[in-house]
């Protein structure tokens with residue numbers, strides 16, 4: 001195959017006819033340009049000044065306005081290159097930082113917000129029977145829920161009477177569970193945003209889900225070093241609060257305590273009773289009466 005192809009000269013050897021022709025043409029052009037080139041340029045300038053301007057603009061290199069273009073070899077990483085590029089177009093890191101609005105107040109922590117848990121309502125049996133869809137119960141819990149005046153509970157909705165004389169209507173969704181087909185449905189709150197949630201948090205005068213309240217968990221606020229400390233504090237509190245527990249459960253939790261670092265919890269934001277409280281049952285049975 002390579003034998004039949006004679007033109008082309010990329011592998012050394014004698015120059016082909018086409019190459020000879022091309023070099024001859026270029027030589028002649030060069031000679032002619034040396035003789036008449038300056039005259040042609042002058043003629044272009046006189047005849048067509050627009051074209052002349054375009055020609056000069058095309059000769060100017062594109063990156064001439066990048067002052068730091070020569071510094072790129074000195075960059076250590078892609079971030080450095082990005083920073084330099086941003087600088088070259090007039091966007092500095094310092095100015096960007098100044099432009100970013102500061103958060104006026106830190107995000108509230110979920111564990112600290114007053115909340116209504118649907119599991120509590122289910123445990124207290126406050127819902128009417130499944131066949132009584134017209135019934136509604138008035139529930140006043142000044143000690144349990146001091147942030148609301150009263151609750152009117154029916155199977156469709158929960159009406160929350162706030163102290164500001166605002167009545168918030170929270171629809172309920174009954175989702176099926178796997179226990180006996182449709183016989184043990186479980187309620188969920190439907191937040192304004194459309195999410196079905198188990199807990200609603202009281203913030204800004206009404207009840208919202210966690211995302212609408214813009215709340216975050218304490219464990220997410222912790223640093224990597226502090227998170228095991230928080231865990232250990234919660235387990236310790238759980239062991240002291242839970243009166244009866246199987247021996248094996250207690251042993252399992254104690255082994256988790258030993259592995260956690262025994263430092264003091266010094267964060268001001270997290271040094272709160274509700275945060276260092278156990279948040280669940282750690283796999284032991286029974287209700288959490290201290291919740």
Ligand SMILES: [Zn+2]
Pocket residue numbers: 191192193194195208209210211212213
């Ligand atoms: Zn929501």
